[in-house]
Amino acid sequence: MSRSDDIWILGIHMTKFGKHPNLDVVDLGAEAIQGALADAGVTMADIGILAAGNLLGSGSIAQQLQKQVGQTGIPAYNVSNACATGATALRTAIMAVKAGEVDMGLAVGVEKLAGAGLLGAGGRAKADNDEWERNGRFGAVGPVDGRIGTESMPGVFAQIGMEYGHKYGGADFELFAKISEKNHAHSTLNPLAAYNKAMSLEQIMNDVMIAYPNTRPMCSANCDGAAAAVVINGEKLKTLSLEQQRRAVKVSASILTSDPWQEACQVLPDVNTLTRSAARQAYEQAGVGPQDLNLVELHDCFATAELVHYDNLMLCEEGGAVDFFESGAAHRDGRLPVNVSGGLQSKGHPISATGIANIWEVCQHVRGEARDRQIEGAKVGLAHVIGLASACGVHILERSAA
Amino acid sequence: MSTATQIPFVEYLRLEPTPHLVANECTSCGARYFDRRNACAACFATDFTPVDIPTEGVVRSFSIVTFAAPGVEVPFVAAVIDCGGTSVRANIINCPPDPEHVSLGMNVRLATTVVGTDSAGVEAVNYGFEPA
Numbered sequence: 001m002s003r004s005d006d007i008w009i010l011g012i013h014m015t016k017f018g019k020h021p022n023l024d025v026v027d028l029g030a031e032a033i034q035g036a037l038a039d040a041g042v043t044m045a046d047i048g049i050l051a052a053g054n055l056l057g058s059g060s061i062a063q064q065l066q067k068q069v070g071q072t073g074i075p076a077y078n079v080s081n082a083c084a085t086g087a088t089a090l091r092t093a094i095m096a097v098k099a100g101e102v103d104m105g106l107a108v109g110v111e112k113l114a115g116a117g118l119l120g121a122g123g124r125a126k127a128d129n130d131e132w133e134r135n136g137r138f139g140a141v142g143p144v145d146g147r148i149g150t151e152s153m154p155g156v157f158a159q160i161g162m163e164y165g166h167k168y169g170g171a172d173f174e175l176f177a178k179i180s181e182k183n184h185a186h187s188t189l190n191p192l193a194a195y196n197k198a199m200s201l202e203q204i205m206n207d208v209m210i211a212y213p214n215t216r217p218m219c220s221a222n223c224d225g226a227a228a229a230v231v232i233n234g235e236k237l238k239t240l241s242l243e244q245q246r247r248a249v250k251v252s253a254s255i256l257t258s259d260p261w262q263e264a265c266q267v268l269p270d271v272n273t274l275t276r277s278a279a280r281q282a283y284e285q286a287g288v289g290p291q292d293l294n295l296v297e298l299h300d301c302f303a304t305a306e307l308v309h310y311d312n313l314m315l316c317e318e319g320g321a322v323d324f325f326e327s328g329a330a331h332r333d334g335r336l337p338v339n340v341s342g343g344l345q346s347k348g349h350p351i352s353a354t355g356i357a358n359i360w361e362v363c364q365h366v367r368g369e370a371r372d373r374q375i376e377g378a379k380v381g382l383a384h385v386i387g388l389a390s391a392c393g394v395h396i397l398e399r400s401a402a
Numbered sequence: 403m404s405t406a407t408q409i410p411f412v413e414y415l416r417l418e419p420t421p422h423l424v425a426n427e428c429t430s431c432g433a434r435y436f437d438r439r440n441a442c443a444a445c446f447a448t449d450f451t452p453v454d455i456p457t458e459g460v461v462r463s464f465s466i467v468t469f470a471a472p473g474v475e476v477p478f479v480a481a482v483i484d485c486g487g488t489s490v491r492a493n494i495i496n497c498p499p500d501p502e503h504v505s506l507g508m509n510v511r512l513a514t515t516v517v518g519t520d521s522a523g524v525e526a527v528n529y530g531f532e533p534a
Binding site for chain 1 (some may be wrong): 411434438444462464470471478487489493501506507524529
């Protein structure tokens with residue numbers, strides 16, 4: 001069933017996303033690691049490499065976690081790649097296994113973000129009596145955020161969605177709100193989501209406007225959470241129990257890209273080109289196409305972002321994202337369900353955990369273990385994550401044939 | 403008439419003879435940048451020449467930001483303006499910040515606004531784009 005350079009997820013775990021006032025990042029990360037090891041049926045003694053991410057932390061989360069769950073002397077990598085940090089940790093572990101240096105690797109992402117407020121914005125204001133002084137790459141005499149466009153994430157991603165509307169038409173406030181309505185509806189079946197209440201279109205559109213056209217429920221929810229995964233090569237997997245082989249999920253593609261230069265990419269982040277490139281490489285590596293997918297977890301950090309990624313991941317014709325959504329395809333009973341977990345808008349977005357949590361969701365379905373929200377007969381799924389500015393991770397996961 | 407000395411808010415804004423933006427253009431591939439450069443991100447060459455950017459353009463994207471970091475005045479309209487093929491980041495100014503007055507594809511032109519005055523009496527002048 002396996003070649004030596006095949007990569008499999010042997011075990012994976014996601015903590016409850018939400019507020020965990022009594023747990024610190026080490027508690028949450030340890031819970032994810034211990035859950036993933038138990039799910040895999042192995043211990044820290046079997047793990048040859050650890051890659052860990054925690055953006056808001058001190059930069060040594062891997063070693064802090066080892067000191068709680070097992071100090072075995074293995075190489076530990078602390079990785080950082082904005083919202084793609086989790087996927088980057090997983091890629092790091094996969095590369096080590098694929099290179100043949102180790103049989104098994106462990107990746108973890110953890111974040112404490114509950115109550116963190118707005119990310120990506122701010123700047124230093126000039127004291128009243130100072131004289132103007134030029135700073136930074138633009139030689140600005142004051143903070144540019146709010147004076148020359150916005151650096152706040154809701155505003156940046158609002159423009160990314162509006163740009164799509166300008167190019168192809170049909171994308172307006174109501175359409176973006178409908179995407180959010182879908183994800184909030186999906187979240188009602190996910191007990192691990194930070195928020196799992198359905199919201200009506202009217203509620204969503206009349207909620208607090210953050211950055212038009214994104215109201216508050218159309219923005220990813222800051223919360224606490226962690227996710228971890230154990231990866232293994234095909235040769236080693238063959239030596240394990242039939243039950244472990246049956247539950248193992250094949251990583252048919254694992255891709256990480258950065259943004260290639262495009263006109264305007266240094267004016268407004270271009271999340272499209274690198275996602276399309278990652279998707280194209282992933283489909284080629286996996287030998288599957290978008291039509292073969294049973295579900296997709298994509299990076300809906302804002303409702304405006306979800307729309308453009310239908311197109312970037314080639315779930316629809318180029319320019320056809322509005323029609324794709326309006327057809328009902330992306331709903332859980334549609335042709336290609338998108339974000340059945342509830343997405344970042346309701347499940348939550350503890351940034352470093354997100355790029356493994358989306359893979360956990362797909363694994364639940366292809367293993368047939370997603371309970372109430374199971375997509376029946378799911379065999380193949382895709383998980384996508386974006387971090388500014390910019391990194392994109394795309395993984396394609398397939399059910400074991402064992 | 404104001405006698406205050408004025409300086410541009412950012413180095414890529416020129417106030418004379420009339421306000422306009424100046425990009426660093428790669429002499430090899432023509433890629434344009436508004437920041438201080440080490441090399442061209444598109445072709446890796448290291449020679450640049452200043453080029454004037456058209457002061458009229460079209461709104462390619464926008465967001466009306468109503469919730470921002472402390473110290474940032476809201477609401478404001480953040481936008482990307484297509485100025486004859488060069489994309490520019492800017493606020494839309496001299497226009498009510500609502501979806502009835504700001505639209506995709508809207509024609510705009512460069513305008514300036516005084517950001518503040520320092521202890522030496524020097525005014526910092528920023529740019530934005532207003533409905534044309």
